[in-house]
Structure formats: C-alpha cells, structure tokens
Amino acid sequence: MIITLIVAACLAALAVAWSAPYENSQSYRSEGHHFMGxxxxxxxxxxxxxxxxxVISLLERQGEKERHIAVGASLVERSRWRVTFKVEDIQASNEEQLFNVSRHSELLFSRQYFRLGSILNLAVIPVRGDALCYYILELDRLRCMNN
Structure with a gap:
C-alpha cells in the first residue's frame, strides 16, 4: 500500500515536471510600444x-513605415519551467531598421540574439488561464502573451 502511494506520487511529479507550459500549435500574442523620445x-x-x-513573428510600425520579421526555430528542450529554442531561419520584409540604432541600442541588442544558430532560453512563469509568461534569459526581458 505504501509502495503504491510512493509510486503514484512519483508518477504525478513526473507528469507535472514533463508537461508543457503551453498549448501545442496555439498562437500567443502581445502588443506594445517602445517610446523613443x-x-x-x-x-x-x-x-x-x-x-x-x-515561429516568432514581429510586426513593427513607426509612423507610415512597417517591418515584419519572422524567426523560425527548433525546440531543443522543454519542461514545465523552461523552453529552449535554436534559431534556424530569419526572414525580414526589408533590411532597413525603422529607428536609429545608434540612439536606441537596447532595441538593437535584443535583435543580436535573432541570428542563425542562436539559443534562446525561456524561463516559464506559471500563470492561470490562457496566457504564457516567460523570461528570456539572454535578452533580460519578461514577456506575457495571450492566446
């Protein structure tokens, strides 16, 4: 009886540890603004x-100018608390930046990790409902998205 309870507890712990913090094939979205003077x-x-x-896609708009970036990645590791991606492909609608990168280096820094072969580690933050919140370790950025 005690052995059965211990085995059941271990299986429950493994199920929680191995379960994905996201719903497969579900799109998570966020919108925001970067204020630059x-x-x-x-x-x-x-x-x-x-x-x-x-796939990570980003649509940027500044005034009348617009730029779309799509980053294809492979899933390297997944657990309840961490998701790791490897950047495999990058497509941009144009190579021209929408802002002066010399004056806004914090935005340029975040793009440095969107290079072929880069590894992105997402520390997942548990939330209730249909949201996905994570902290991107390499970018020092917290992001919450809804589906």
Missing part, C-alpha cells in the same frame, strides 16, 4: 510552438 515604435508579437518547431 518623440517617436513611438509600435509592435505586435506572436509566438507559435508546433513541436518540434516554433
């Missing part, structure tokens, strides 16, 4: 994880 850079971001791959 007199200018505002609006963005819409989407993350879709369809095991064994993922």
């Amino acid at each position: 007199d200018d505002t850079l609006d963005f819409k971001e989407r993350l879709t994880i369809s095991e064994p791959s993922a």
Whole structure:
C-alpha cells in the first residue's frame, strides 16, 4: 500500500515536471510600444510552438513605415519551467531598421540574439488561464502573451 502511494506520487511529479507550459500549435500574442523620445515604435508579437518547431513573428510600425520579421526555430528542450529554442531561419520584409540604432541600442541588442544558430532560453512563469509568461534569459526581458 505504501509502495503504491510512493509510486503514484512519483508518477504525478513526473507528469507535472514533463508537461508543457503551453498549448501545442496555439498562437500567443502581445502588443506594445517602445517610446523613443518623440517617436513611438509600435509592435505586435506572436509566438507559435508546433513541436518540434516554433515561429516568432514581429510586426513593427513607426509612423507610415512597417517591418515584419519572422524567426523560425527548433525546440531543443522543454519542461514545465523552461523552453529552449535554436534559431534556424530569419526572414525580414526589408533590411532597413525603422529607428536609429545608434540612439536606441537596447532595441538593437535584443535583435543580436535573432541570428542563425542562436539559443534562446525561456524561463516559464506559471500563470492561470490562457496566457504564457516567460523570461528570456539572454535578452533580460519578461514577456506575457495571450492566446
């Protein structure tokens, strides 16, 4: 009886540890703004994880100018608390930045990790409902997205 309870507890712990913190093939979205002096850079971001791959897409808009970036990644590791991606492909609608990168280096820094072969580690923060919250270790950025 005691052995059965111990085995059941271990199996329950493994199920929680191995379960994904996201719903497979579900798109998670967020919108926001970066204020840059007199200018505002609006963005819409989407993350879709369809095991064994993922797509991160970003639409940036500043005034009349617009730029779309799609990052294809493979899922390297997944647990309840961490998701690790490897950047496999990057597509941009144009190579021109929408803002002066010399004046806004914090935005340029975040793009340095969107290079082929880069590894992104997402520390998942438990939340209730249909949201996905994570902290991107390499970018020092917290992100919460809704589906």
